Amino acid sequence: MGNGVTPDGSPVAAYLAIPVDRDFAPVLDDLWPGASVLDLGCGVGRLANELARRGHEVVGVDESAEMLAHLDAGVQAVQARIEDLDLGRTFDVVVLASHFVNTADAVERHALLACVARHLSPGGSAYVEHWNPDVIDDLHDGEGTAGDVVLRFRLLEQRGAEFDAAITYVVGGEEWTQTFTAEILDEAQLEAAVEAAGLQVFGRLDPKWLVATR
Numbered sequence: 001m002g003n004g005v006t007p008d009g010s011p012v013a014a015y016l017a018i019p020v021d022r023d024f025a026p027v028l029d030d031l032w033p034g035a036s037v038l039d040l041g042c043g044v045g046r047l048a049n050e051l052a053r054r055g056h057e058v059v060g061v062d063e064s065a066e067m068l069a070h071l072d073a074g075v076q077a078v079q080a081r082i083e084d085l086d087l088g089r090t091f092d093v094v095v096l097a098s099h100f101v102n103t104a105d106a107v108e109r110h111a112l113l114a115c116v117a118r119h120l121s122p123g124g125s126a127y128v129e130h131w132n133p134d135v136i137d138d139l140h141d142g143e144g145t146a147g148d149v150v151l152r153f154r155l156l157e158q159r160g161a162e163f164d165a166a167i168t169y170v171v172g173g174e175e176w177t178q179t180f181t182a183e184i185l186d187e188a189q190l191e192a193a194v195e196a197a198g199l200q201v202f203g204r205l206d207p208k209w210l211v212a213t214r
């Protein structure tokens with residue numbers, strides 16, 4: 001039995017309670033009807049379930065069976081690590097959310113983006129969520145809400161562009177704390193990483209979502 005927390009420390013109950021719009025509104029607005037979608041690190045399917053309800057063909061990938069258990073019947077679930085994934089087919093849209101690209105490990109970053117590239121159809125759109133480069137000079141503790149979830153961000157240590165942080169999720173009288181290390185990339189670094197994986201930067205939806213194609 002699982003303990004309700006994924007190997008990367010994400011609490012399942014909190015992700016069930018965070019509304020899809022909070023992070024994905026720009027992607028939902030940009031997607032075109034009928035596009036097939038690969039959602040990498042899909043969690044409980046906040047985005048994948050919404051897209052399936054809108055009639056998209058959706059494949060959701062996550063390493064956590066506990067997260068995948070919450071995908072709607074209309075979403076094809078694949079339990080795998082993103083870095084290792086090779087489905088042998090491509091999609092009109094590939095989503096790499098949750099700031100995966102901001103891993104401080106450049107080799108892992110390349111492997112994640114290479115997965116996006118090998119699953120994206122020529123002319124398709126890859127949506128890559130990243131830390132807003134502007135926050136580098138103003139990283140600080142803070143608290144906010146997302147639906148019924150209280151989110152507390154605590155900066156543990158900053159070393160230039162790299163930082164250690166903890167996010168505490170409070171929901172329904174329970175709380176979980178997830179710690180992580182990330183590296184904030186400036187525009188040029190982001191674009192270089194995306195292009196090194198065989199993708200071309202197409203544009204931006206907002207300061208946190210980059211769009212690439214191939």
Ligand SMILES: C[S@@+](CC[C@H](N)C(=O)[O-])C[C@H]1O[C@@H](n2cnc3c(N)ncnc32)[C@H](O)[C@@H]1O
Pocket residue numbers: 006007008010015023040041042043044045046047061062063064067080081082083097098
């Ligand atoms: C913070 S949650 C976000 C889930 C979803 N993208 C969302 O926004 O609701 C991150 C998810 O990525 C999954 N994950 C983390 N690293 C992964 C990897 N290397 N391969 C596959 N899944 C991964 C975790 O299990 C978790 O479900």
